[in-house]
Amino acid sequence: MIIQLALWLIGVIALLITWRRYAQRAIRLPEALIVSLVWIAGMIVVALPALATRFAAFVGVGRGVDAIVYVAVAALGVIAFQQHVALRRFEQRFSKLVEALALDEWRRK
Amino acid sequence: MKYAIVIPAYNEATRLSQVLRTMLDQQVAESHVFVVDDGSDDDTFRVAKEMGVHALRHVVNRGQGAALRTGTRAALEWGAEAVIHMDADGQHQLEDVQAMIEVLRTGDAAFVFGSRFMGVQPQGMPFARRVVLSAARLFSVYALGIPRRMTDPQSGMRGFTRDQAHHVVHVQDGMAHCSEILRNVTQSDTRWSEIPIRVIYTQDSLAKGQRASAAFKIAWDVLTRRFL
Numbered sequence: 001m002i003i004q005l006a007l008w009l010i011g012v013i014a015l016l017i018t019w020r021r022y023a024q025r026a027i028r029l030p031e032a033l034i035v036s037l038v039w040i041a042g043m044i045v046v047a048l049p050a051l052a053t054r055f056a057a058f059v060g061v062g063r064g065v066d067a068i069v070y071v072a073v074a075a076l077g078v079i080a081f082q083q084h085v086a087l088r089r090f091e092q093r094f095s096k097l098v099e100a101l102a103l104d105e106w107r108r109k
Numbered sequence: 110m111k112y113a114i115v116i117p118a119y120n121e122a123t124r125l126s127q128v129l130r131t132m133l134d135q136q137v138a139e140s141h142v143f144v145v146d147d148g149s150d151d152d153t154f155r156v157a158k159e160m161g162v163h164a165l166r167h168v169v170n171r172g173q174g175a176a177l178r179t180g181t182r183a184a185l186e187w188g189a190e191a192v193i194h195m196d197a198d199g200q201h202q203l204e205d206v207q208a209m210i211e212v213l214r215t216g217d218a219a220f221v222f223g224s225r226f227m228g229v230q231p232q233g234m235p236f237a238r239r240v241v242l243s244a245a246r247l248f249s250v251y252a253l254g255i256p257r258r259m260t261d262p263q264s265g266m267r268g269f270t271r272d273q274a275h276h277v278v279h280v281q282d283g284m285a286h287c288s289e290i291l292r293n294v295t296q297s298d299t300r301w302s303e304i305p306i307r308v309i310y311t312q313d314s315l316a317k318g319q320r321a322s323a324a325f326k327i328a329w330d331v332l333t334r335r336f337l
Contacts, residue, residue: 095171095282099179102145102165106183 004046011043110191110214113184114206115143117176118197122152125197129160135203139163143184144197145176153197163187173265174286181277192277193268201266205306209268212304219273220294222259223266223306233310248328253292259303262291266306273299285330 015036022032045052045068052064061067114137118125125144132142144157148170157164165179177194184192191213195201205223212221225234225242242263249255249262265287269277276293280286294301 091282095175098167098169098171099175099182102167102179103183103186106163106165107186 007046008043011039011046014039110210111189112191112193112210112213113141113143113187113189114193114195115145115177115180115184116195116197117145117147117173117180118149118153118157119147119170119173119176120149120151120153121197122149122156124199125153126156126160128197128199129157129162132203133160137203140187143180143187145180145183147171147173147176172282172286173284174280174289175282177286178278178280181274185271185274190271191268192271192274194266196265200308200310202307202309205266205304206268208304208306209266212302213268213270218300218302220269220276220299220301221267222261222291222301222303223264224261224303225264225306225308226260227303227305229305229307234308235310238310249288249291252328253288254296255288255291256295259291259295261303263287264306281330283330 018027018032018035018039021027022029027035045064049064052068054064056062056064056067059067061070114132116125116128129142129144133139139161140163142162144153144162144164146154146157146164146166148167154164154166163183165183167176167179181192181194191210193206193209195206201223209221209223212218242261245263246259246261249259250257255262267290273294276290276297276299280289280293
């Protein structure tokens with residue numbers, strides 16, 4: 001019970017932070033909605049753990065928590081790869097900027 | 110032939126001044142030399158400016174590949190018909206620069222690579238470095254498809270005619286640019302060759318040079334660029 005209350009509290013705080021970031025225009029609406037769905041889904045599973053067990057049985061995994069972990073690991077892998085690609089692109093654009101500044105300074109010598 | 114020598118430099122104020130002094134003493138005109146300070150913390154840029162050569166600088170460190178791209182673009186804008194890349198730490202010799210220019214001038218090749226393993230023994234090269242370079246050569250052949258006849262895939266000295274610059278101006282920022290240029294050139298219909306060069310390693314240049322562990326990052330960068 002205590003852990004459920006704690007996780008629910010974390011979920012509520014996470015939702016508040018998400019929509020605060022949206023209000024600050026730090027993230028876009030689709031991003032806020034997707035993140036909110038993830039947290040709400042987590043809070044539902046915390047409140048109704050039997051749902052996780054039924055999902056696990058449906059997909060052929062032994063325990064509900066195992067199914068959640070597998071999904072989380074796969075999702076984190078996808079996110080990490082996307083972050084890697086985004087960082088690579090940023091590095092390339094940044095280098096173009098640094099190069100342009102260097103050439104501009106040289107031309108103006 | 111209007112040639113340009115591009116020298117990427119990172120924290121090389123002391124050695125760079127010696128390299129540039131040697132060049133100028135041997136009648137290389139200042140206008141032919143392009144030094145790119147890659148975000149150094151020392152006086153590299155000031156040294157280049159005071160020596161009267163073309164001095165460019167990156168506001169932050171971006172890697173040797175990025176510095177070579179910047180220097181090559183500047184050289185082409187200046188009107189260079191041939192571009193030579195060499196290091197700032199005094200390992201490379203001016204007579205080898207002249208030999209490369211001659212190859213490009215006569216049209217024997219449009220892209221020429223310097224090799225430390227074509228009969229001229231490198232001075233002061235540690236055994237561990239030879240082992241790593243041999244492994245790098247195997248990697249280049251089997252993972253990147255570099256021709257086996259390439260004897261020194263990791264050489265930092267190369268020269269090319271103006272029309273071959275496209276092999277260089279889109280490469281990666283870091284040390285993987287070396288393998289990338291090699292692959293771009295050897296897998297195109299560009300006429301290329303290798304010539305022997307004399308490389309002199311000193312305690313300073315070895316202390317500052319690439320660690321063997323950097324080879325793994327280079328391999329990763331090259332493979333991910335190729336397959337992703």
